[in-house]
Amino acid sequence: MSIFSYHLVKLPFFVATKKIFSNPISKNTKGLIYSEYMTAMTLGAPVVSASRVLIGQVAIFMQWENETALENYLEQDPFGKTLAKGWHVRLSFIREWGTFSGFKIPAHRDKLESPKSPVVAVTIARMKPFAVPRFIHWGRPVEKLVRDHPGTTLSLASVKFPNTVSTFSIWKTEKEMTDMAHGHSTVPNPKRHSAAMKERERKNFHFEFTTLRFKPIAEFGSWKGQTNFIPNIA
Template sequence: MNIFSYHLVELPFFDAIKRIFSNPISNNIKGLIHSESMTAMTLGSPIFSPSRVLIGQIAIFIQWENENALENYLEQDNFGRILAKGWHVRLSFIREWGKFSGFKIPDYIDKLGSPNSPVVAVTIARMKPFAVPRFIHWGRPVEKLVRDHPGTTLSLASVKFPNTVSTFSIWKTEKEMTDMVHGHSAVEKPKRHSAAMKERERKDFHFEFTTLRFKPLAEFGQWKGESNFIPNT
C-alpha cells in the first residue's frame, strides 16, 4: 500500500543553504514515487523577518510505494539516516482537491474512524510569479488563522525556490479542520480561508495546486523538543 511521509529536521546552516538549491533525495531511491524538499517557514510571520524563512529547518514531503521502502531508506541511505534523527509522520491518503505533478494518487483510499479523528492536511503549489503579491495579501491572514487555531497541534509553511510553496497542519479532529475551511470556527474572523478560496477561484495564484488530506498512521521522533503531536496514536 502506498504511504506518504512528512519529515522535519534541523541541519547545519551551510548544509541547509546548499539544499535550498538541490533535492537531497535521489530519484533513484528504491520505492520512491516523488519527493518535495523545502525550507520551513513560520505561518503568518511578516514577509521581511528572520522567522519567515527558517534556514536550517528542512521540511520534506514524500510518497512511497510502501512502508518497507520508507523503512529501508531511513536505515540505509546517508540522508535517510539524517531524516531518521528528526521528526516524521506516516500518512495514509484520504482525499485530494486539485492536481500537482509528481505525486500519484493511490487506488487505495483510507477512511477516518469518525469526524472526531485526527487528520493531517498538506497543500502544495507552484506559484505564478506575478501573482505573488496578491497571494501574500490573501494568504497571510489564512496562515494566521491556521497557526492560531485551537484545533491544530502543529502547523507550518515551507518554500522551495523559485516558486514552490506548501503548508502542513495536524488537526485534533477532522471536524475542526472542516469548520475552519468553511468559515464556521468559533475564532476571530473565521471566514479568512473561505474568502481566500473565492479569490483563488476568481483568478488563480498558481500554475498547479493541490490540497491533500491524510489519516495519520504513526509519529516518530521529536521536533523542537516536543512529540506526540497526533492525538491518540
C-alpha cells in the same frame, strides 16, 4: 500499499543552504515515488523577517510505494539516516482537491474512524510569479488563522525556490479542520480561509495546486523538543 511521509529536521545553516541547491534525495531511491525538499517557514510571519524563512529547518514531503521502502531509506541511505534523527509522520491518503504533478494519487482511499479522529492536511502549489503579491495579501490572514487555531497541534509553511509553496497542519479532529475551511470556527474572523478560496477561484494564484487530506498512521521522533503531536494515534 502506497504511503506518504512528512519529515522535519534541523540542519547546520550552511549545510541546509547547500542542500537547497543540490537536493540530497535521489530520484532513483528504491521505492520512492516522489519527494519535495523544502525550507520551513513560520505561518503568518512578516514577509521580510528573519522568522519567515527558517534556513536550517527542513521540511520534506514524500510518497513511497510502501512502508518498507521508507523504512529501508531511513535505515540505509546517508541522508535518510539524517532524517531518521528528526521527526516524521506516516500518512495514509484520504482525498484530494486539485492536481499537482509528481505525486501519484492512490486508487485506494482510507477512511477516518469518525469526524473526531485526528487528520493531517498538506497543500502544495507552484506559484504564478506575478500573482505572488496578491497571494501574500490573501494568504497571510489564512496562515494566521491556521497557526492560531485551537484545533491544530502543529502547523507550518515551507518553500522551495523559485515558486513552490506548501503548508502542513495536524488537526485534533477532522471536524475542527472542516469547520475552519468553511468559516464555521468559533475564532475571530473565521471566514479568512473561505474568502481566500473564493479569490483563488476568481483568479488563480497558481500554475498547479492541490490540497491533500491524510489519516496519520504513525509518528516518530521529536520536533523542537516536542513529541506526540497526533492525539490518540494507535
